[in-house]
Amino acid sequence: MNSNIDALNWKILESLQANARESFASIGRKVGLTPPAVAERVKKMEDLGIIEGYKAKVSHAKTGHQLKAIITLRAFMGKLKPFLALVTTFKEVVNCYRITGNENIVMEVVLKDQFHLEEFIDKLIQYGETRTHIILSNVVTNAPIGRKL
Amino acid sequence: MNSNIDALNWKILESLQANARESFASIGRKVGLTPPAVAERVKKMEDLGIIEGYKAKVSHAKTGHQLKAIITLRAFMGKLKPFLALVTTFKEVVNCYRITGNENIVMEVVLKDQFHLEEFIDKLIQYGETRTHIILSNVVTNAPIGRKL
DNA sequence: GATGAAACGTTGTGGTT
DNA sequence: AACCACAACGTTTCATC
Numbered sequence: 001m002n003s004n005i006d007a008l009n010w011k012i013l014e015s016l017q018a019n020a021r022e023s024f025a026s027i028g029r030k031v032g033l034t035p036p037a038v039a040e041r042v043k044k045m046e047d048l049g050i051i052e053g054y055k056a057k058v059s060h061a062k063t064g065h066q067l068k069a070i071i072t073l074r075a076f077m078g079k080l081k082p083f084l085a086l087v088t089t090f091k092e093v094v095n096c097y098r099i100t101g102n103e104n105i106v107m108e109v110v111l112k113d114q115f116h117l118e119e120f121i122d123k124l125i126q127y128g129e130t131r132t133h134i135i136l137s138n139v140v141t142n143a144p145i146g147r148k149l
Numbered sequence: 150m151n152s153n154i155d156a157l158n159w160k161i162l163e164s165l166q167a168n169a170r171e172s173f174a175s176i177g178r179k180v181g182l183t184p185p186a187v188a189e190r191v192k193k194m195e196d197l198g199i200i201e202g203y204k205a206k207v208s209h210a211k212t213g214h215q216l217k218a219i220i221t222l223r224a225f226m227g228k229l230k231p232f233l234a235l236v237t238t239f240k241e242v243v244n245c246y247r248i249t250g251n252e253n254i255v256m257e258v259v260l261k262d263q264f265h266l267e268e269f270i271d272k273l274i275q276y277g278e279t280r281t282h283i284i285l286s287n288v289v290t291n292a293p294i295g296r297k298l
Numbered sequence: 299g300a301t302g303a304a305a306c307g308t309t310g311t312g313g314t315t
Numbered sequence: 316a317a318c319c320a321c322a323a324c325g326t327t328t329c330a331t332c
Contacts, residue, residue: 056165
């Protein structure tokens with residue numbers, strides 16, 4: 001389970017977390033391997049599930065979603081299951097976790113404006129009690145995973 | 150600010166959010182453009198800040214961090230500023246936002262185990278009152294941004 | 299892992315609308 | 316301003332060692 005990731009693989013992961021489009025040839029120059037060797041290591045890490053994918057990060061603000069919020073939900077009796085099915089269809093929801101504690105769900109949502117927020121919250125009220133926190137600023141965003149944590 | 154993103158660019162963004170390592174040639178085949186045309190459009194979206202970067206997603210679990218948690222912080226008087234400076238150095242913190250409401254900060258953290266969690270919370274107590282929610286499961290993770298939100 | 303060759307992709311120039 | 320065509324160059328991929 002906790003896979004054997006050597007120093008070379010950590011360097012490769014570091015590069016790919018910083019720029020997923022960097023070529024294997026370029027990574028190979030940095031870490032001292034030939035392109036096929038890098039390709040083989042990357043393929044193996046993909047197969048093992050260490051690398052889960054490569055994603056372009058698209059700006060929320062530049063795509064017209066100036067407002068971000070954290071919303072927690074404390075589901076009503078019998079409403080958690082239907083909510084879990086529905087939440088994957090809400091395009092506003094970027095991240096959603098089931099959690100322990102007084103609330104059952106925490107979501108990170110992106111919205112156009114306060115009208116959009118109001119409209120979104122209205123869709124939630126039948127499933128449970130919500131609490132909304134407007135995001136004022138990003139302090140840390142998608143920090144890379146490193147060797148020494 | 151809210152940039153002009155046409156249907157073709159949305160298709161390109163869709164592809165790159167699904168697989169940031171897909172070649173411009175391959176994307177071009179899908180959307181009906183030549184590779185240089187795709188490259189030019191992508192370059193422009195990078196320059197405009199629509200595309201913020203390309204990141205490999207590395208599995209937390211496979212790198213030895215089985216435990217994830219949402220931690221909120223209600224900072225003590227005068228402790229918010231020093232905390233904001235420090236939090237960027239905590240490798241456990243994947244995401245951190247400043248928010249409105251009773252708490253000032255919400256963080257998403259990855260940890261090895263409950264001992265690691267205890268150790269991490271101990272580092273926070275001098276900055277404010279914390280509340281910890283263990284993440285039980287991911288319902289939605291890094292959902293792509295789409296045209297019609 | 300390395301090497302070398304073939305297939306593929308990227309990038310720059312020039313030209314078209 | 317956006318795109319295509321073509322060619323030079325770099326990258327990936329496969330065989331082989």
